[in-house]
Amino acid sequence: MSKNTKLITNPLGKNNPITVQVLGICSCLAVTAQLKPAFVMALSVTVVVALSNLIISFLRNTIPPRIRIIVQLVVVSALVILVNQVLQAFVYDVSKQLSVYVGLIITNCIVMGRLEAFAMSNKPWASLCDGIGNGLGYGIILIILGFVRELFGSGTLWGYPIMEKLGLYNIGYENNGLVIMAPMALILVGIIIWIQRSSNKELQEK
Amino acid sequence: MKLRDYIDKIKPNFEKGGKFEKLHSTFEAFETFAYTPNTITKKGSHIRDAVDLKRTMIIVVIALLPALLFGMWNIGHQTSISYGLDFGFWQSFWFGFLRMLPLIVVSYVVGLFIEFMFAQIRGHEVNEGFLVSGLIIPMIVPVTTPLWQLALAVAFAVIIGKEVFGGTGMNFLNPALVARAFLFFSYPTHMSGDSVWISKPFHYAGDAVTGATPLGELMAGHSTSASALDMLIGTIPGSTCETSVIAILIGACILLVTGIASWRTMLSIAIGGGIIGLLFNAIGANDYMSVPFYYHYLMGGFAFGCVFMATDPVTSAQTNCGKWIYGFLIGAFAVLIRVVNPAYPEGMMLAILLMNCFAPLIDHCVVKANINRRNKRALKAA
Numbered sequence: 001m002s003k004n005t006k007l008i009t010n011p012l013g014k015n016n017p018i019t020v021q022v023l024g025i026c027s028c029l030a031v032t033a034q035l036k037p038a039f040v041m042a043l044s045v046t047v048v049v050a051l052s053n054l055i056i057s058f059l060r061n062t063i064p065p066r067i068r069i070i071v072q073l074v075v076v077s078a079l080v081i082l083v084n085q086v087l088q089a090f091v092y093d094v095s096k097q098l099s100v101y102v103g104l105i106i107t108n109c110i111v112m113g114r115l116e117a118f119a120m121s122n123k124p125w126a127s128l129c130d131g132i133g134n135g136l137g138y139g140i141i142l143i144i145l146g147f148v149r150e151l152f153g154s155g156t157l158w159g160y161p162i163m164e165k166l167g168l169y170n171i172g173y174e175n176n177g178l179v180i181m182a183p184m185a186l187i188l189v190g191i192i193i194w195i196q197r198s199s200n201k202e203l204q205e206k
Numbered sequence: 207m208k209l210r211d212y213i214d215k216i217k218p219n220f221e222k223g224g225k226f227e228k229l230h231s232t233f234e235a236f237e238t239f240a241y242t243p244n245t246i247t248k249k250g251s252h253i254r255d256a257v258d259l260k261r262t263m264i265i266v267v268i269a270l271l272p273a274l275l276f277g278m279w280n281i282g283h284q285t286s287i288s289y290g291l292d293f294g295f296w297q298s299f300w301f302g303f304l305r306m307l308p309l310i311v312v313s314y315v316v317g318l319f320i321e322f323m324f325a326q327i328r329g330h331e332v333n334e335g336f337l338v339s340g341l342i343i344p345m346i347v348p349v350t351t352p353l354w355q356l357a358l359a360v361a362f363a364v365i366i367g368k369e370v371f372g373g374t375g376m377n378f379l380n381p382a383l384v385a386r387a388f389l390f391f392s393y394p395t396h397m398s399g400d401s402v403w404i405s406k407p408f409h410y411a412g413d414a415v416t417g418a419t420p421l422g423e424l425m426a427g428h429s430t431s432a433s434a435l436d437m438l439i440g441t442i443p444g445s446t447c448e449t450s451v452i453a454i455l456i457g458a459c460i461l462l463v464t465g466i467a468s469w470r471t472m473l474s475i476a477i478g479g480g481i482i483g484l485l486f487n488a489i490g491a492n493d494y495m496s497v498p499f500y501y502h503y504l505m506g507g508f509a510f511g512c513v514f515m516a517t518d519p520v521t522s523a524q525t526n527c528g529k530w531i532y533g534f535l536i537g538a539f540a541v542l543i544r545v546v547n548p549a550y551p552e553g554m555m556l557a558i559l560l561m562n563c564f565a566p567l568i569d570h571c572v573v574k575a576n577i578n579r580r581n582k583r584a585l586k587a588a
Contacts (some may be wrong), residue, residue: 172352178392187366196368 007129011015011137019193023109029185037097044083046135056119060072072115080105126173153179216580231325235332252467264339269457277447278302288415309344316360323494324369335374345447348402360386379562380521403443420505425551438503456512467517470529475512478537500561509553525572536561
């Protein structure tokens with residue numbers, strides 16, 4: 001595997017930003033009650049991380065170290081505003097559902113973390129790959145959570161009433177109210193971490 | 207001693223190298239269930255009590271029996287008066303028994319299955335903690351709880367509430383309360399309201415009769431229709447086996463005489479609830495606040511939680527001073543949640559779970575304070 005492919009695939013598995021680095025938990029609890037907003041959020045974060053990584057990597061030699069965080073924030077906020085405008089223009093209802101959490105991408109630890117840890121000291125192309133990888137690693141967990149929570153919490157998938165079509169309500173099945181709440185998202189993240197660690201020896205602490 | 211001989215005969219099959227080596231912990235569980243084990247600790251200093259964990263748990267189960275038996279009778283009794291049937295004593299009891307049995311069976315089967323599975327996978331003994339939790343869970347849910355929901359809640363409680371932390375003795379939340387909290391937040395329509403407390407008679411096709419619990423009535427802004435005496439005896443609608451304060455007090459006596467539960471925890475819960483109750487009486491800003499403070503002991507799950515759940519030796523505070531603080535805050539929060547919170551009629555469950563989380567912190571502070579005090583004394587003497 002080439003170095004750049006590894007930059008994309010590593011965050012999907014053994015260096016996942018959510019389950020291994022435990023970053024970006026707040027938004028992953030808040031927006032995953034349904035699949036659609038989770039997907040849009042995953043996409044938005046991927047775009048922001050990838051592009052901000054790219055831009056900062058281009059600028060990295062010209063940024064004075066003492067004000068680098070402010071410069072990074074300016075770049076990230078500009079991108080987040082752009083993403084927000086695009087969401088409002090094309091998927092207004094989802095943008096409404098995500099509410100403040102689109103704006104809060106600015107404070108997402110994954111974005112700042114990648115800029116500080118990777119983009120400040122690597123070439124643009126590698127930084128772009130790293131950004132895409134981390135965005136997707138974040139996104140894949142969001143989509144798993146959104147899938148489980150929407151399916152068992154609301155009985156739908158992407159708005160399609162799947163449980164009703166399967167006729168489960170007629171035999172006494174009911175939606176689980178706890179799955180919709182944020183605590184259950186945290187427990188689900190915990191279960192994903194549990195499964196991942198028990199199948200991957202490298203991740204287990206001694 | 208036929209059973210002893212039989213166990214000894216099949217034992218080699220389950221030991222290392224035997225045919226059923228994988229099922230060792232299952233075998234061990236049944237063997238020690240039937241007979242007190244004769245193995246002894248070989249290394250290090252140790253103190254052995256005459257009762258091991260299994261005997262302790264059995265005593266708790268015995269202490270639960272009065273509440274359980276009364277609960278069964280009360281299920282039948284409530285159905286009988288709400289539907290205008292004329293059940294006799296035994297008829298009520300039999301009806302309640304038939305209603306309770308599926309709940310208990312489901313709870314034990316699901317819970318023990320998961321316990322045995324984890325014991326097999328991890329290669330440790332089967333822990334007996336579920337003997338009590340498995341009986342308590344059906345005792346604190348409404349009688350009409352659907353069985354699949356109960357099964358799901360039990361599975362959640364055993365896996366997420368206990369096994370992820372390492373099994374019995376490692377959990378920081380009371381598993382039975384985790385199960386109830388899971389049901390409460392997952393399926394609120396089956397866990398609160400007026401229509402869940404009374405079981406329909408068999409072969410009854412008409413509409414369900416509703417019956418509100420005292421807490422439900424107070425929540426809705428009415429006064430309680432049951433008298434304090436009814437609530438003390440327990441002939442009111444409510445979760446299956448937690449209505450009768452008298453039956454619970456008999457259980458409390460058993461626990462206290464055998465020294466299994468802490469009197470400090472129980473007493474401090476009563477004091478905490480009483481003080482906040484009196485405080486509300488003094489303020490008296492609305493009808494609920496003016497409810498006599500001792501009503502809080504009689505209504506809902508206060509007594510049951512106080513005697514059987516807050517005193518859980520694993521999840522409560524361990525230090526004596528810590529127990530006072532822990533208990534006081536449980537009582538205080540329970541009454542506070544009942545009276546002030548607009549969303550939840552019953553506060554005992556949430557209060558105990560909250561203080562379960564804080565119990566280690568309380569212990570830490572108590573131990574640290576003690577070390578500091580002794581350090582100071584030592585310095586002064588020197």
